[in-house]
Amino acid sequence: MTASLWQARGGRETHRFDFLVVGAGISGASAAYWLAERGERVALLDAGGVASGASGKSAGMLLLGTADPYSRVVELYGRERAREVWAFTRENRALLLERVIGDGARDAALGVVRRAGTMSAAVSEHELAEAERSLAWLNEDGFAHERVDAEELRRAYGSDALLGGVRDPAGMTVDPARLTRRVVAMARERGATLYEGHRVIATREDEGGVEVSTPSATFRGEMLLLCLNAYAPLLEPHLEGRVVAARGQMLATEPIGERVTPWGVYADFGYEYFWQLESGEVVAGGWRQHHADAEKGYLEETTPTIQDGVWGFMTRVIPALRGRRVTHRWAGVMGFSGDGLPFVGELPGRPRSRFLAGHTGHGFGFAFLAAKRLVDMSLDGAPVGWLSARRASLAAVR
Ligand SMILES: Cc1cc2nc3c(=O)[nH]c(=O)nc-3n(C[C@H](O)[C@H](O)[C@H](O)COP(=O)(O)OP(=O)(O)OC[C@H]3O[C@@H](n4cnc5c(N)ncnc54)[C@H](O)[C@@H]3O)c2cc1C
Numbered sequence: 001m002t003a004s005l006w007q008a009r010g011g012r013e014t015h016r017f018d019f020l021v022v023g024a025g026i027s028g029a030s031a032a033y034w035l036a037e038r039g040e041r042v043a044l045l046d047a048g049g050v051a052s053g054a055s056g057k058s059a060g061m062l063l064l065g066t067a068d069p070y071s072r073v074v075e076l077y078g079r080e081r082a083r084e085v086w087a088f089t090r091e092n093r094a095l096l097l098e099r100v101i102g103d104g105a106r107d108a109a110l111g112v113v114r115r116a117g118t119m120s121a122a123v124s125e126h127e128l129a130e131a132e133r134s135l136a137w138l139n140e141d142g143f144a145h146e147r148v149d150a151e152e153l154r155r156a157y158g159s160d161a162l163l164g165g166v167r168d169p170a171g172m173t174v175d176p177a178r179l180t181r182r183v184v185a186m187a188r189e190r191g192a193t194l195y196e197g198h199r200v201i202a203t204r205e206d207e208g209g210v211e212v213s214t215p216s217a218t219f220r221g222e223m224l225l226l227c228l229n230a231y232a233p234l235l236e237p238h239l240e241g242r243v244v245a246a247r248g249q250m251l252a253t254e255p256i257g258e259r260v261t262p263w264g265v266y267a268d269f270g271y272e273y274f275w276q277l278e279s280g281e282v283v284a285g286g287w288r289q290h291h292a293d294a295e296k297g298y299l300e301e302t303t304p305t306i307q308d309g310v311w312g313f314m315t316r317v318i319p320a321l322r323g324r325r326v327t328h329r330w331a332g333v334m335g336f337s338g339d340g341l342p343f344v345g346e347l348p349g350r351p352r353s354r355f356l357a358g359h360t361g362h363g364f365g366f367a368f369l370a371a372k373r374l375v376d377m378s379l380d381g382a383p384v385g386w387l388s389a390r391r392a393s394l395a396a397v398r
Contacts, residue, residue, distance in 0.1 A: 003201035025055035028227030030371030036190035047199035057332025060176035111175035118171025230335030255280030345389025
């Protein structure tokens with residue numbers, strides 16, 4: 001996507017706010033919510049509409065931790081960092097429940113499925129060993145998880161494709177687009193203004209504040225928060241290489257009358273994932289690990305190779321799906337950081353221009369609280385701890 005000189009000069013209208021938040025996915029929606037909650041005048045801008053990026057394409061699993069299992073994170077970054085990250089995601093989920101999801105009817109409108117929680121399931125002996133180590137450490141560190149053995153999985157799925165699992169009884173799944181829209185609606189109720197169809201093509205900062213240009217308008221503010229995740233490097237070269245775009249593909253089946261999975265499942269080190277809506281549809285995604293190079297970049301198209309791979313996996317795990325109709329197929333773009341964790345920082349030489357990115361396929365586990373940290377840092381100078389873009393584990397991989 002290129003912008004002409006005329007577009008980059010911005011539209012004639014100029015809008016003034018305290019904060020300009022760019023990107024109306026779960027990150028930007030959350031930042032707008034926390035800012036509006038604190039009485040700031042906020043403009044929330046998106047090139048498309050609310051949840052038009054990954055937040056509307058996601059599987060919607062609200063998981064604790066990272067794509068890597070606890071055992072690996074302990075090995076890579078130490079027990080304390082692992083504990084901190086898991087505690088962060090637990091707090092993120094609790095905050096979402098308290099502020100956004102709620103219970104009863106509100107809950108149902110978001111398609112939230114709690115039933116029996118979420119489960120990381122092993123498809124190899126190696127993964128099973130990691131799961132066992134993770135389970136022991138998770139429970140020692142105060143994250144109550146349960147073992148699911150092969151026999152229980154055989155009974156649940158009618159196959160022996162899953163060798164064992166670690167279940168988070170409080171894990172849940174949600175319609176991610178509706179959740180994001182609800183956060184935006186809550187931000188707007190608190191005074192935030194939404195600008196859809198505003199692709200930001202240039203940003204700048206001077207002593208008086210920040211300015212962003214879209215083809216139809218110019219926005220000025222005290223501060224700019226870029227919440228673009230995978231798309232951030234397309235706007236800000238500083239983030240090139242710090243966030244890497246990769247495609248995730250999913251499918252959904254026709255409604256299935258019987259319950260074919262009691263849990264939201266994350267298998268093969270999180271590369272495969274699926275759950276079943278209350279209305280019976282099974283949503284599933286993954287297979288990216290078998291074609292890693294082809295799945296890099298920004299092309300939001302499905303491919304037969306990945307789609308067949310996902311369906312092959314699903315019908316091996318759940319034979320009851322064989323012969324069922326797939327009604328929806330889609331692709332979305334995720335933003336990966338070098339160390340598997342999101343980060344918050346400021347653009348070099350631009351103290352009023354901040355960013356949150358690098359959710360690494362787990363934005364729903366991190367973004368609501370990470371956006372709060374970004375807002376607290378911007379308003380109060382509060383430290384962001386391990387979320388800092390300057391942390392050592394990120395510097396090491398750059
Ligand atoms: C197939 C798939 C499955 C996933 N499953 C899960 C899961 O189960 N659990 C989980 O936690 N996470 C999952 N994720 C990851 C999760 O969806 C993301 O981490 C999260 O949505 C990132 O949110 P975000 O707001 O940071 O970015 P996005 O939702 O991508 O939002 C960025 C926004 O910026 C806008 N934008 C881009 N450029 C510009 C510009 N120049 N000007 C203005 N606006 C712009 C886009 O239109 C977009 O709306 C999945 C992702 C995919 C693709």
